[in-house]
Amino acid sequence: MKIQRLIHLAALTIIACLSLFFVFNSASAKVSGSCANCHTMHNSQGGSALNSDAIETLLANDCVGCHSATSGSTWKDATTGAPIVYNIAEPSFNDAKGLAGGNFYWVVNKGDEYGHNVLSIPGMPSDELTEAPGIPTEADVAPDPVDPTCGNCHVQIDDCTSCHKPAHHADDSATVVGETGGWYRFLKSGSHEHDGGGGVEGIEDPDWEQTKDELKHNEYKGGVLGVHGVDKSMSDYCAGCHRDFHDTEFVGTSSPWLRHPNNYALPEDTDKEYYLYNTPDGTNIGYYNPQAPVARPDLSSYSTSSRTVTPGTDQVFCLSCHRPHGTEYKDILRWNYDGMIAGGGGDDGTGCFICHTTKDG
Ligand code: HEC
Ligand code: HEC
Ligand code: HEC
Ligand code: HEC
Ligand code: HEC
Ligand code: HEC
Ligand code: HEC
Structure with missing residues (x-):
């Protein structure tokens, strides 16, 4: 997890520029990048398991893992390019405070009526x-x-x-x-x-x-x-x-x-x-x-x-x-x-x- 975070930060600057490029130049939105950003072949790294349970299609993360961020200003993950739908801190990145679909922050922190209660989100x-x-x-x-x-x-x-x-x-x-x-x-x-x-x-x-x-x-x-x-x-x-x-x-x-x-x-x-x-x-x-x-x-x-x-x-x-x-x-x-x-x-x-x-x- 720690190693992943480091790679995450190191890649941040480069990817920030790249993602600007993609936002304005890429009409297609299918995933791109190194397989290893998203997949793990054996759910094992340096002898220990990456996730306690292996995830379907050999993924290194689950939906919520890839599509969430701790900071309130991250709208797109720097490594994978995943759009963020759940910010753990109050989202601040848009006048709508979230992407087109909104953000799950509110239903976790404000109450039931503020969203669909997706039970796989921790704390939901x-x-x-x-x-x-x-x-x-x-x-x-x-x-x-x-x-x-x-x-x-x-x-x-x-x-x-x-x-x-x-x-x-x-x-x-x-x-x-x-x-x-x-x-x-x-x-x-x-x-x-x-x-x-x-x-x-x-x-x-x-x-x-x-x-x-x-x-x-x-x-x-x-x-x-x-x-x-x-x-x-x-x-x-x-x-x-x-x-x-x-x-x-x-x-x-x-x-x-x-x-x-x-x-x-x-x-x-x-x-x-x-x-x-x-x-x-x-x-x-x-x-x-x-x-x-x-x-x-x-x-x-x-x-x-x-x-x-x-x-x-x-x-x-x-x-x-x-x-x-x-x-x-x-x-x-x-x-x-x-x-x-x-x-x-x-x-x-x-x-x-x-x-x-x-x-x-
Ligand atoms: C940015 C993240 C990302 C990258 C990079 C990525 N994948 Fe995937 N891949 C996914 C996700 C998420 C799924 C989950 C199931 C789905 O949406 O089809 C998936 C599913 C798959 C599947 C099964 C479904 C299908 O469409 O065939 C294969 C095979 C696959 N990936 C191979 C690869 C290979 C090979 C690479 C590198 C060349 C790669 N992936 C790179 C995210 C990624
Ligand atoms: C390994 C990381 C990863 C995982 C796991 C993952 N996604 Fe994604 N997802 C991505 C990336 C990267 C994109 C952005 C692709 C692009 O540029 O449009 C994306 C895009 C999406 C989109 C928007 C598609 C579009 O047309 O723009 C949806 C919806 C989505 N994911 C749902 C899910 C769901 C549901 C799951 C779990 C079953 C999941 N994702 C798992 C990385 C991931
Ligand atoms: C009640 C149905 C519903 C649930 C539950 C749901 N989504 Fe969505 N999602 C949508 C719809 C509808 C859109 C399209 C919003 C639009 O284009 O205005 C969307 C859009 C998205 C997008 C594109 C970004 C955006 O805001 O438009 C992603 C990524 C995504 N969903 C991921 C997820 C993930 C991850 C989860 C689980 C944590 C999830 N969704 C749960 C209905 C749902
Ligand atoms: C003109 C605006 C508007 C449109 C269009 C609209 N809604 Fe609503 N919806 C509301 C408002 C406002 C409420 C709050 C309660 C009320 O006034 O009835 C609500 C409440 C709800 C609720 C909660 C009801 C409850 O019992 O708590 C659901 C579910 C819902 N809408 C789903 C939908 C779906 C599905 C559609 C499309 C088929 C839709 N809405 C179209 C404005 C709208
Ligand atoms: C797969 C089934 C499913 C789909 C598709 C779905 N909903 Fe819901 N919706 C639910 C359930 C279950 C609840 C009640 C529990 C909850 O909020 O998670 C709900 C609750 C709601 C509420 C009330 C929220 C609250 O808690 O007071 C609104 C508004 C709503 N849905 C709107 C929509 C709209 C708009 C769409 C289409 C974009 C949509 N739903 C698609 C299953 C669904
Ligand atoms: C995107 C446009 C749009 C929005 C936004 C919208 N409405 Fe409407 N509304 C309509 C249309 C179109 C009709 C049907 C008009 C007709 O049949 O003449 C309608 C009908 C109604 C009616 C019934 C009128 C009748 O003739 O029976 C009421 C009441 C109403 N809207 C209230 C609201 C409220 C309250 C909101 C905000 C929560 C809202 N609407 C948001 C477009 C909208
Ligand atoms: C994985 C989630 C999921 C499960 C499980 C599920 N549904 Fe659905 N269902 C949906 C969604 C999302 C829709 C909305 C449209 C669609 O089919 O994509 C829907 C739509 C429907 C509709 C309306 C179809 C229409 O014409 O609009 C019916 C009826 C229905 N489901 C019945 C059932 C029954 C009966 C079961 C159990 C045998 C079931 N569903 C299990 C997600 C689910």
Whole structure:
């Protein structure tokens, strides 16, 4: 462990320069570098075991080991290049205090509601929630909460592979990353096929939104409200465990809604507030805002991320309001819900108001 740390530090300076190079020059994000940075052939070094238990695919570390950092400012591991999703000290490296997915710091240190409780993270408490809210319930497909093979993902998240099916050596250099690239951010159930056999598609920002603005960001795949297994959308993916928040039966099909819609286009109707998404002046539509992103139902015409938002097409979806890992706000929201005060006096021009432009004041 000590030797590893030393190598770590020595490599830091060189890699820091190299990683800058990669951030700006590498479109592909499959792993690179010496095998020994990540793999151990015999789980043995100088006669002693590297890990108490050997890890699958001869890895020198597990998911949390590679994807976490002790310092609050490390967003990418200096040796392996792994993006950091869990900082043991409060993350400070981004205005969102974490990469696009957020950070598990908050759920370990602030409480249950601040993230998904991934139990393989050291010190992670179990959630008071006894199952995923909105879990699929139809008798024929319902996960049986007492069946541990279903429960490990649907009633609690026992480790990162509840949500990711990793494919670190897959070539994800295509603009829209899908099956051949190991799916967008490896998002697919590791244990069973989605109804349509698919995972999530999307355009991957090269530094996971460590830096982001209206032009540089992830592009998320939208789809059809209530449809399962075929549209490869982020919302449908979340609905795999939170079905009631996505199905028309529980959400409705048009205004007035029963639950907040997702995979639903911002109305272009000028009698409604949504056609002025992120308005800079109350009269014109604004640009894409990574604080409250929209999903695109069809990404095939995109060659890169775009700042244009088109009402009538682009959609509100689960990650318009949430991040998946953890945030400093309750319910893993992207902003402070308590600051959303109708009529003005709250966090004007942010969060809900990016779409609900006329409720601001
Ligand atoms: C930056 C870290 C990293 C480096 C460098 C790396 N690997 Fe891997 N490798 C992984 C991880 C993580 C997995 C875990 C499973 C997965 O995601 O497919 C893996 C899985 C594998 C697998 C099994 C899955 C597959 O895709 O075939 C093989 C074989 C493999 N690595 C060989 C190598 C060899 C050979 C090298 C050096 C030429 C190398 N790796 C370098 C991280 C790395
Ligand atoms: C040996 C170190 C190592 C281990 C172990 C490891 N990863 Fe990674 N992971 C990496 C590196 C390096 C990258 C960045 C590759 C790149 O540049 O996009 C990465 C990228 C990722 C990504 C982002 C993929 C993308 O499209 O940008 C996800 C998701 C991920 N890993 C999940 C996991 C999960 C889940 C596990 C455990 C099953 C795991 N990793 C284990 C090193 C590791
Ligand atoms: C509830 C499902 C869920 C769990 C559990 C989960 N992830 Fe993720 N992860 C996601 C989603 C969704 C994204 C894509 C976020 C985006 O692009 O906005 C993501 C993105 C990532 C990325 C890319 C960096 C980023 O922030 O976009 C890495 C690396 C990663 N996850 C690793 C992990 C590791 C390691 C764990 C376990 C400690 C884990 N994930 C647990 C859903 C999950
Ligand atoms: C593999 C199943 C699974 C997937 C996929 C999944 N979740 Fe969850 N989710 C859970 C479980 C289980 C809980 C309750 C326990 C916990 O928080 O870990 C939960 C809790 C939550 C909570 C409440 C947090 C709290 O503790 O109060 C939110 C918000 C949430 N999920 C949003 C999402 C979003 C958004 C996505 C898609 C990016 C998603 N989930 C994908 C299983 C899942
Ligand atoms: C390794 C984690 C994991 C395990 C174990 C698991 N699931 Fe899932 N399940 C997921 C994830 C993630 C999704 C979301 C989409 C996907 O399939 O990738 C999902 C989606 C679903 C869906 C919704 C499919 C759809 O069309 O949206 C059902 C139903 C389901 N699971 C039932 C079960 C049952 C029953 C079991 C036990 C036999 C089980 N799951 C075990 C992770 C898991
Ligand atoms: C990315 C854009 C977006 C964001 C962010 C957003 N909404 Fe919405 N919201 C919509 C759309 C689109 C509709 C459906 C409009 C329609 O059918 O006319 C909607 C509908 C609603 C409705 C139901 C209105 C009806 O006609 O039945 C309420 C209430 C609501 N949103 C509240 C909120 C709150 C509170 C927040 C912040 C937590 C929020 N929304 C964030 C886009 C958004
Ligand atoms: C318009 C913003 C918005 C969108 C879109 C949205 N959520 Fe939420 N979500 C919230 C807010 C705000 C809360 C806090 C509780 C409340 O007001 O209902 C919440 C709470 C939750 C919870 C916790 C519920 C509980 O019982 O504690 C889960 C799980 C969740 N959301 C999942 C999802 C999933 C999955 C999607 C997409 C299918 C989604 N959300 C889309 C704003 C949103």
